[in-house]
Amino acid sequence: MDIGFVLQQIINGFSLGSMYALIAIGYTLVYGVLRLINFAHGDIMMVGAFLTFILLGIFTGWKFQHINMPLFFTAAGIAIILTSIVGILTYVIAYKPLLDKGAPKISLLITAIGISFFLESLFNVIANQYLGGTYQAFYFPKWFSKIIHIGDITIPILTIIVPILTILLLLLVLFILYKTKVGIAIRALAFDISTVKLMGANSNFIIAFVFALGSALAAIGGIAYAMAYPSIDPYMGMLVGLKAFAAAVVGGIGSVTGAVIGGFILGFVEVAIPGFFPELGGWKDAFAFILLIFVLLFKPTGIMGIDFERQRF
Amino acid sequence: MRKLVALSISAILASTLMAKEIKVGVLQPLTGPIAAFGQKTLDGIKLVHEKYNTLPNGDKIKLVVVDNQFDKIQTVNGYKRLVSNENVVAVEGPLASSMALAVKRFANDTKTPTVTQIATNPRVTKGTKYISRTCFTDDFQGTVAAKYALKHNLDNAVVVFDMKQDYSVGLAKAFMKAYKKGGGKILKTLFINTGDKDFNAQVAQIKKLNPKFIYTPIYAPEEGLFLRQLRAAGVKAPVMGGDGIADPALLKKLAGKAANGVMYTDHFDAAKAPTPLSAKFIKDFKAKYGRAPSAFAATGADAYLVIFNAIKQCDTPATSNDLSKFKSCVNNAIRHTKNLEAVTGYLTIDPNTGNPINKPAVIEKIVDGKTQFVELVKP
Structure with a gap:
C-alpha cells in the first residue's frame, strides 16, 4: 500500500464527506431550533439537483450543449434560491400549523416523512411526465470534470473544490450564528421558543430563515453530489439524506461544527472500506451505519456532544 | 332493505342484458426506478388490446391497470386489489422477478392465472400452477x-x-x-x-x-x-x-x-420480425407511438395475447359464483398454449413448468x- 494510494483515498473521503456535511448542517440547525428531525431534508437536496437540471434544460432548450460557467452558476444560483423557498414552504405548510396547535413532536416527525414521500413522488411525476424518465443525466461545465495528475495519484478537480466550498460555507454559517442579529435570535430560539416570543422577536421569521439556510446548503450539497455522480433521480435523496442524518448524529446533533466533522468521518469510512478492503465494497452502507451505532454506544451525544440544557450550536 | 333488494335486482338485470365485461389486471411499475420499463410494456399491451378485445360471444375485455412502483408491498397490495376488489380473471405481470416472486403465494391462494411477460428468474414459476411466463428464463x-x-x-x-x-x-x-x-x-x-x-x-x-x-x-x-x-x-x-x-x-x-x-x-429486436403478426405489430406501433417497439412492448403484447387466447377458449361465467371455475379454465388454457402466433415468435407453454418451450434470445x-x-x- 503506497502513500499515493492512501492520499487518494483521503481526498476522496474528504470530497464525499463534504457533501454529507453540507446536508448534515441543515439537519442540525432545524433540530437545534425545533427539536425536529426533518426527514424531508434529504429530499430537499434532490430538489436542488433537479431544479438545477430543469433550469439548465430550459436555458439550453433541453439540448444541454455549450454549458459554460456563467450559465451553470446562474442555473445553480436560481435553483438554490428556489430550493430555499421550497424549504420555507415545507415549514409554513406542514410544520407550522402543527407547532401552533401544540402537536407532539412525534406528529411532526411523521409529517416530515410524509413531506419526504410527497417530494419524491412529485419529482417522479415531473420526471416521468415532462423529462422522459425517472433517471436523468446531470450536465455541467466540462472544466469540473478535469483531472489533475500528481505522480500516480489522479485527483478529479471536483474533489478539491467541494471540501473547500464546504469549509467556507461552514465558516459562513458560524459567522451568521455568532456575529449577526439573526444568529443570536436563532441561538436564543434554540433555548426557549416562548421566551423569545415574549421578547417580541418574530420567531416565525427566524425559523423560516433556519429552514431557508438549511435548504440552501442541502441544494449546494445536492448539486455537488450530482456533479460527482452525474445521474439524478427522485429517490437520490433517500440514502444520502439518511447518511447525512447519521453524520449529524455522529457529530453531535445540534452542533454545526459537529455535523461537518461527522460528515467527514462518514465520508472517510465509506471510501476507506472499499478502498482498503475491496471485498467488502458492497457492504459500505452497512459499515457507515455500524459506525453510527458504535459512536452512540460510547458517546451517546455524539462527538461534539451537546448537553441541550446548557449549550447550543 | 327494500332499496338494497331493488339495487341488487337492477344490478343483476343490467349484467345479464348487456354484453359482459371481462376484466384483466395489468400490474406493472409505472412509476418508480424502472418506470420506463413498465411504461413501454403498457404501450405494447394497449396496442394489442385495441385490436384483440372482443370475444366471439361479444363480451369485451377491459384492462385494469395498477402501478406497483417496483415495490414489493405495493405489488402485493395491487395484486390483492385486482383479485378481490376488481375480480379480474387473470393478471398480466408483474415485470421484475422479485415482484413476481412476491405475488406467488397470493396467486396460489386465490388460484388466479398470472402471466408474467418478462420475469426471468427460474424460481418464479417453480412449484406453482398459477404463474406462467412468456419469456425465457435466466x-x-x-x-x-x-x-x-x-x-x-x-x-x-x-x-x-x-x-x-x-x-x-x-x-x-x-x-x-x-x-x-x-x-x-x-x-x-x-x-x-x-x-x-x-x-x-x-x-x-x-x-x-x-x-x-x-x-x-x-x-x-x-x-x-x-x-x-x-x-x-x-x-x-x-x-x-x-x-x-x-x-x-x-x-x-x-x-x-x-x-x-x-x-x-x-427478447426481441424490432428489426427482425419473427411472425406476420409481429411485422404488423411493429408497423402499428410505429404509427401509433412514432418509434420502434422495444422488447418490453413486445413481451407485454405477448403475455396479453396468451391471456386473450386462453379466455377465448372458456365459457364466460353467467354469475360471479362461476368466476373461480372460469379462472381455472383460463389458467388451464394458458398452460396449454400451443404454437400461438405472438410478437416475439410462436409461443408454446410447457403445461408442467409454465415456461415457454424453445424461446430464442x-x-x-x-x-x-x-x-x-x-x-x-x-x-
Whole structure:
C-alpha cells in the first residue's frame, strides 16, 4: 500500500464527506431550533439537483450543449434560491400549523416523512411526465470534470473544490450564528421558543430563515453530489439524506461544527472500506451505519456532544 | 332493505342484458426506478388490446391497470386489489422477478392465472400452477452470454451483480455455471446494491484483475454509471449484461460514450420480425407511438395475447359464483398454449413448468449510440 494510494483515498473521503456535511448542517440547525428531525431534508437536496437540471434544460432548450460557467452558476444560483423557498414552504405548510396547535413532536416527525414521500413522488411525476424518465443525466461545465495528475495519484478537480466550498460555507454559517442579529435570535430560539416570543422577536421569521439556510446548503450539497455522480433521480435523496442524518448524529446533533466533522468521518469510512478492503465494497452502507451505532454506544451525544440544557450550536 | 333488494335486482338485470365485461389486471411499475420499463410494456399491451378485445360471444375485455412502483408491498397490495376488489380473471405481470416472486403465494391462494411477460428468474414459476411466463428464463439467458463469451475466446471473467435483486443473483449464478462448464474461469464475483452510484471500489478491483470479459447482470440505472466509471478508469474489456440493461436510451444518457460496445441479451429486436403478426405489430406501433417497439412492448403484447387466447377458449361465467371455475379454465388454457402466433415468435407453454418451450434470445450491442443486432440464439 503506497502513500499515493492512501492520499487518494483521503481526498476522496474528504470530497464525499463534504457533501454529507453540507446536508448534515441543515439537519442540525432545524433540530437545534425545533427539536425536529426533518426527514424531508434529504429530499430537499434532490430538489436542488433537479431544479438545477430543469433550469439548465430550459436555458439550453433541453439540448444541454455549450454549458459554460456563467450559465451553470446562474442555473445553480436560481435553483438554490428556489430550493430555499421550497424549504420555507415545507415549514409554513406542514410544520407550522402543527407547532401552533401544540402537536407532539412525534406528529411532526411523521409529517416530515410524509413531506419526504410527497417530494419524491412529485419529482417522479415531473420526471416521468415532462423529462422522459425517472433517471436523468446531470450536465455541467466540462472544466469540473478535469483531472489533475500528481505522480500516480489522479485527483478529479471536483474533489478539491467541494471540501473547500464546504469549509467556507461552514465558516459562513458560524459567522451568521455568532456575529449577526439573526444568529443570536436563532441561538436564543434554540433555548426557549416562548421566551423569545415574549421578547417580541418574530420567531416565525427566524425559523423560516433556519429552514431557508438549511435548504440552501442541502441544494449546494445536492448539486455537488450530482456533479460527482452525474445521474439524478427522485429517490437520490433517500440514502444520502439518511447518511447525512447519521453524520449529524455522529457529530453531535445540534452542533454545526459537529455535523461537518461527522460528515467527514462518514465520508472517510465509506471510501476507506472499499478502498482498503475491496471485498467488502458492497457492504459500505452497512459499515457507515455500524459506525453510527458504535459512536452512540460510547458517546451517546455524539462527538461534539451537546448537553441541550446548557449549550447550543 | 327494500332499496338494497331493488339495487341488487337492477344490478343483476343490467349484467345479464348487456354484453359482459371481462376484466384483466395489468400490474406493472409505472412509476418508480424502472418506470420506463413498465411504461413501454403498457404501450405494447394497449396496442394489442385495441385490436384483440372482443370475444366471439361479444363480451369485451377491459384492462385494469395498477402501478406497483417496483415495490414489493405495493405489488402485493395491487395484486390483492385486482383479485378481490376488481375480480379480474387473470393478471398480466408483474415485470421484475422479485415482484413476481412476491405475488406467488397470493396467486396460489386465490388460484388466479398470472402471466408474467418478462420475469426471468427460474424460481418464479417453480412449484406453482398459477404463474406462467412468456419469456425465457435466466438459466437460458446466462447460458447464451457464457457461450457467446467462450466462442470469442473470452475465457476469464469478472461478474458484477446486484445482491438486492433476485433477477441479478439468479442470472449471475446461471452465467457462472454455464461459463465454468464451458471451460471459462471466474476471476471474481463483485456485488453492488440497487441505487449505488459509486462503483470505484469495484472498478479498481476489476482493473487489477484485468479480466477478458465482464458480465453485469444488473439493471440499467446502475449499469450506466458503472460503465462510465469503468471506462474512465481505462478498463477496455467487453461488458455484457442481461435484459435488465436493455434500455439503450438510458445507458446512453447516463454513460455517454462509455455505453459504446456494451452488449446484452434480449427478447426481441424490432428489426427482425419473427411472425406476420409481429411485422404488423411493429408497423402499428410505429404509427401509433412514432418509434420502434422495444422488447418490453413486445413481451407485454405477448403475455396479453396468451391471456386473450386462453379466455377465448372458456365459457364466460353467467354469475360471479362461476368466476373461480372460469379462472381455472383460463389458467388451464394458458398452460396449454400451443404454437400461438405472438410478437416475439410462436409461443408454446410447457403445461408442467409454465415456461415457454424453445424461446430464442437475441444478442444486441450498442455501437455509436445505436443498438445493433448481433445474433439470434436458439436453445
